[in-house]
Structures are given as structure tokens and as C-alpha cells.
Amino acid sequence: MRRQTKPNRNEKWAPSAAGLFSIAGVKTLLQFLRLGKKSGALLSMAVATAIYMWFYQWEFALGVTLMVLVHELGHVAAARHKGIPVTAPFFIPFLGALIMLKRNPRDAETEAFVALGGPLLGTLGAFVSFLIGLATGEPLFYAIAYIGFTLNLINLLPIHPLDGGRIASSVTRWLWVAGALGGLVAVIFLHSILFFLLWALFVWDLISKYIVHRGKTTEYSFWGKIEVPFEQIPGENWMLIPFREREPLPYRTYSDLDGKQWVEIEWEEADVVHLIKMQEQGIIRSVVSTKVERRWRQTPKVVVLRYQIDYEPHEIENYYEVPDKIRWKFGISYGALALVLFVMLDIVQMMLNAQGGFLHSLRK
Structure with missing residues (x-):
């Protein structure tokens, strides 16, 4: 006969906290994005959440969607700051989401600024979930934070079309070589066929552009x-x-x-x-x-x-000409953000292990 345990205070109000966190977050973020008329974005968001709910509990599914949305909001805010119009986020289950720039950046500095906005705000969103976990003792928020930190760290890999690949263009394009090697490690770690295809296309593009067709015009x-x-x-x-x-x-x-x-x-x-x-x-x-x-x-x-x-394809001749001061600025920001994500992932992992592990935190 199974022994019934009395739920503690945190267990009583943790689901309510998750609901309030999710509802308030969705309402605020959608109002910021003005997605009322963007039915396609809302539909893709709902579909992605529904698919996540098929595998996990609804609080975690909605939390993951919010982590992705916060990340994309960072790109939207950065693009608007630079005066570049963008589309509403379109969600792709298990891959994240994407926005499309309605006008191409005029230089690598602008491209890097827009790219860095996503991981910056995304990291902040994951940190908020971590703080809620500390306040409530509810491991579900640690799990959501873990996903948020992981998604933003993966996005910092210097691989096109990930954010890190676009940031690297304003620091040094040699980071793309590091991305090719680091991406292979990520492929082995993630066991993802889709990520492997992304990495393979990036590597082939590097080889084609800088080795096979170097100095030649490509039609x-x-x-x-x-x-x-x-x-x-x-x-x-x-x-x-x-x-x-x-x-x-x-x-x-x-x-x-x-x-x-x-x-x-x-x-x-x-x-x-x-x-x-x-x-x-x-x-x-x-x-x-x-x-x-x-x-x-x-x-x-x-x-x-x-x-x-x-x-x-037309490329602006001085597109990658970035002042040294700006290169150092993006380089330090890029490295510092990656370090913060590594540290936070380690801390959240320890918190989850202390409460039974990641999968245990997802159990109702």
C-alpha cells in the first residue's frame, strides 16, 4: 500500500506560481511584441507548446516556450534599436524559433548587435526562472532555467546561422573555424540529426567559400x-x-x-x-x-x-571592416556571456541533482 505524504507549503502554491509566471509573462511579452494581428506567430507558438505538452507537463512546456520567446524578444528589441523592421517570431518545435529581418544589416557590427540581443535577454529570462526556483524551492523552475541557459549557450556557438556565428563576424572570422570544431563536439553531445545537418551545411559553406571558390565569383x-x-x-x-x-x-x-x-x-x-x-x-x-x-x-x-x-550574390566590400574598439567590445561581451552561461548551467545542474535530477523535477 502506497504511503500518502502531506504536501508541504511550496508544493501547494508552486503550480499557482507557475501559472501566474506563465500568464503574466505571455501577456507582457505579447503586448510588447504587438502580436495581436500576428496570427501565424501565435499559432506556431500554440502548436509548439502543445507538442511540448505531449511529452512533458504543461507548466514545463509553457516555460520552455517562454524561454524561446524571451530569446527572440531580445533580437526584436535589438533590431528595432537599430531601426531594422522584423517579422514576428515563428516557433519550430525542438528547434526554437526564428525572426526574419525585413532589411539586411549594413555591416557586421549591426548584424552582431542584433544577434547578441537574443542570448542576452534569453539569459536574463532563464536567470529569472532560476530566482523563482530559489524562492519557491520548486525544481520545475530549475528545469526551465536549465533549458533556457542551454538554448542560449548552444546559440553562442560560432556557427552560421546561429547567433554566435553572426557575433563572430564582428570579432574575427577565425572563430568560424573554432565553431566548426566545437560544432562537431555539440553534434556528438546532442545526438541530433537536425543539428548535424546545420553543422554540415555550415562547414560545407566555409570550405566552398574560402577553399574551393576562394578568390572566384560564385554564381x-x-x-x-x-x-x-x-x-x-x-x-x-x-x-x-x-x-x-x-x-x-x-x-x-x-x-x-x-x-x-x-x-x-x-x-x-x-x-x-x-x-x-x-x-x-x-x-x-x-x-x-x-x-x-x-x-x-x-x-x-x-x-x-x-x-x-x-x-x-552581392557582398559589401567593407562589410566586415569593424573598428578594433568595437571588436574588443563584442569579443569581451561574447566571452563573458558564454562564461556566465557555463557557470549558471553548473549551478543549476547541482541544484537539480540535489533534488533528484532533471527528469525528477518534471514529475507532477
Whole structure:
């Protein structure tokens, strides 16, 4: 027969504290982010929390989501301070979340500033959870803090597209080499296939950029299509029109005030101008039609032009030119934050071990 134990005072109000902590945090953070109209961000946040709840208790699941949200809030605040508009955070279960800059940074210093904002505020959020754990004696808050410190420490690895890789660009790009080696250790430690893929892509990009194609221009291509209904094509004998294939297409390109590059492709036979947003700034080398299809058996009937755009990514020549004073500033901040995270992880680990370990803290 199982012996029933009387719950102590902390056990009585710890769930209430977790609920109040979560509700107050969500309300404040969402109000700061103005996510009322960002249904996609809210939905992704809810889905991520629901998936975490499938594996863990709801207090821990919501706490993990809050740790991720606080981290992304740091990026949002830093980007707004630099006058860079951003999207609302989009949550990816077991990977964290991401925000997209609506305008590219003009230099490595700005990129590093925005990147450092996430781990800084994220570390503060994890520390708050740790303090609540000290005040209540509830190991659940230690577990949440442990996840928060771990996520922010992993993000400091000097690997693109992690925050550490972007901060390293303003300190010294040799840190990317250390990131390639340290990332391999992290892969072995985490046993994560997704992180391995991230690390492998980063290493391949380094080898490709600085060894294989060093000093050479690298061209990229992407493909798309233009669909035009038959009734919009000028002339009556559209079936007899010799649509050109594998020939250059007229185009023009320009950038708007937000730093986004656009390409207008002119399809003369169909009397259509198609507008495309480039994923990155680049020098357009060619725009070519690759194939034309007449889909007259479907409804509505359309003519499809498939095209290929070849371009060379544009890099600002002095992008990585950062004053020595700024390099030291980011270098010291980067190292100090990593040291704080290491120390706090060790302290939280000891607190959890004293109360039965990490998994024991998640039991209801």
C-alpha cells in the first residue's frame, strides 16, 4: 500500500506560481511584441507548446516556450534599436524559433548587435526562472532555467546561422573555424540529426567559400514560372504563337528603400511583366526561358513559362571592416556571456541533482 505524504507549503502554491509566471509573462511579452494581428506567430507558438505538452507537463512546456520567446524578444528589441523592421517570431518545435529581418544589416557590427540581443535577454529570462526556483524551492523552475541557459549557450556557438556565428563576424572570422570544431563536439553531445545537418551545411559553406571558390565569383541559380490564362494572351491564334524557349528574356532589376531587390521579367509574346523578389541582393547575370507549356486540357486553360535566373550574390566590400574598439567590445561581451552561461548551467545542474535530477523535477 502506497504511503500518502502531506504536501508541504511550496508544493501547494508552486503550480499557482507557475501559472501566474506563465500568464503574466505571455501577456507582457505579447503586448510588447504587438502580436495581436500576428496570427501565424501565435499559432506556431500554440502548436509548439502543445507538442511540448505531449511529452512533458504543461507548466514545463509553457516555460520552455517562454524561454524561446524571451530569446527572440531580445533580437526584436535589438533590431528595432537599430531601426531594422522584423517579422514576428515563428516557433519550430525542438528547434526554437526564428525572426526574419525585413532589411539586411549594413555591416557586421549591426548584424552582431542584433544577434547578441537574443542570448542576452534569453539569459536574463532563464536567470529569472532560476530566482523563482530559489524562492519557491520548486525544481520545475530549475528545469526551465536549465533549458533556457542551454538554448542560449548552444546559440553562442560560432556557427552560421546561429547567433554566435553572426557575433563572430564582428570579432574575427577565425572563430568560424573554432565553431566548426566545437560544432562537431555539440553534434556528438546532442545526438541530433537536425543539428548535424546545420553543422554540415555550415562547414560545407566555409570550405566552398574560402577553399574551393576562394578568390572566384560564385554564381547561383533559381527557377520559377509564369502562368497566363489563354484569354489574356493578345491575338486570336495563340495556339500558333511561337513562344521562345531557351532564349534570354528582357528584364530589369531594382532595390527598394527596405533593401529588397526586385526583378521584373518581360514575357513579350504574352504581353506580361512578372515581378519577383530576390532572396538576397545580387548581380543578375541572365534571365532565360527554359520551357513553355500549353495546358489547354485543364480549367482554366493557361500557358506556363518556366524561367531560370542566374546571379552572383552581392557582398559589401567593407562589410566586415569593424573598428578594433568595437571588436574588443563584442569579443569581451561574447566571452563573458558564454562564461556566465557555463557557470549558471553548473549551478543549476547541482541544484537539480540535489533534488533528484532533471527528469525528477518534471514529475507532477
